[in-house]
Amino acid sequence: MKLVYTGKTKNVYELEDGNYLLAFKDDVTGENGVFDPGANTVGLTIEGAGRAGLRLTKLFFEVLKEKDIPTHYVDANIEEATMTVKPATVFGKGLEVICRYRAVGSFLRRYGLYVEEGAELDAFVEVTIKDDGRQDPPISEDALAMLGLLTKEEYQVLKNLTQEIGGVVKEELAKKGIDLYDIKFEFGRVEGGQIVLIDEISGGNMRAYKDGQYIEPLELEKLMLL
Numbered sequence: 001m002k003l004v005y006t007g008k009t010k011n012v013y014e015l016e017d018g019n020y021l022l023a024f025k026d027d028v029t030g031e032n033g034v035f036d037p038g039a040n041t042v043g044l045t046i047e048g049a050g051r052a053g054l055r056l057t058k059l060f061f062e063v064l065k066e067k068d069i070p071t072h073y074v075d076a077n078i079e080e081a082t083m084t085v086k087p088a089t090v091f092g093k094g095l096e097v098i099c100r101y102r103a104v105g106s107f108l109r110r111y112g113l114y115v116e117e118g119a120e121l122d123a124f125v126e127v128t129i130k131d132d133g134r135q136d137p138p139i140s141e142d143a144l145a146m147l148g149l150l151t152k153e154e155y156q157v158l159k160n161l162t163q164e165i166g167g168v169v170k171e172e173l174a175k176k177g178i179d180l181y182d183i184k185f186e187f188g189r190v191e192g193g194q195i196v197l198i199d200e201i202s203g204g205n206m207r208a209y210k211d212g213q214y215i216e217p218l219e220l221e222k223l224m225l226l
């Protein structure tokens with residue numbers, strides 16, 4: 001097994017058969033020892049956090065598979081905290097695609113002059129560039145095309161997949177009385193050229209609320225897997 005990438009919350013290995021193995025770590029992002037899913041630095045280590053994130057990821061990727069939505073998922077081993085996936089190439093050095101159902105977080109910080117906190121949004125899609133040094137800046141469809149990161153056609157594919165997958169996650173959460181406020185995804189291209197969902201879908205990738213109260217990632221994982 002060859003280590004190909006050491007991430008903040010996962011390590012990526014290449015398997016003999018060419019697939020990748022994502023090893024989920026107990027390191028979580030945050031600042032000054034305080035858990036913050038949106039942060040770009042590893043803040044602390046929580047025993048069992050990796051396995052919890054993988055359990056939720058496995059649940060969502062298996063629902064997506066049933067619905068024939070294309071992802072990199074092959075299988076998952078909870079005991080070992082690993083997930084086998086198809087290797088993908090990302091756009092540029094990686095993009096994040098966000099789907100928003102409520103005005104919170106960075107959307108509210110940017111547009112607070114025109115929108116009230118918690119206002120409903122209709123699966124609003126935004127793209128950000130993975131660039132820790134520049135705090136993952138948002139980027140427009142035109143800028144993505146101009147910089148050669150995504151063609152207009154690819155943007156449409158990503159946007160449609162994002163709204164479709166966001167809808168699936170929202171529906172799964174709703175079954176447990178949980179509201180999805182926003183969620184972020186990563187996409188890549190697999191062998192043959194198809195654009196698929198990659199990476200993970202865990203508590204750290206979304207904001208979820210129950211009865212108006214924010215639910216921490218580890219708590220979300222418990223509620224969803226009950």
Ligand SMILES: Nc1ncnc2c1ncn2[C@@H]1O[C@H](COP(=O)(O)OP(=O)(O)OP(=O)(O)O)[C@@H](O)[C@H]1O
Nearest residue numbers: 007008009010012072085086087088094186198199
């Ligand atoms: N199928 C795949 N093929 C290739 N790379 C993948 C695949 N799935 C996930 N990745 C990449 O593996 C890495 C996983 O590491 P990790 O989640 O720790 O991310 P990171 O980029 O360090 O930090 P952050 O999650 O804050 O962006 C990410 O860079 C992700 O884009």
Ligand SMILES: [Mg+2]
Nearest residue numbers: 007009010199
């Ligand atoms: Mg990541």
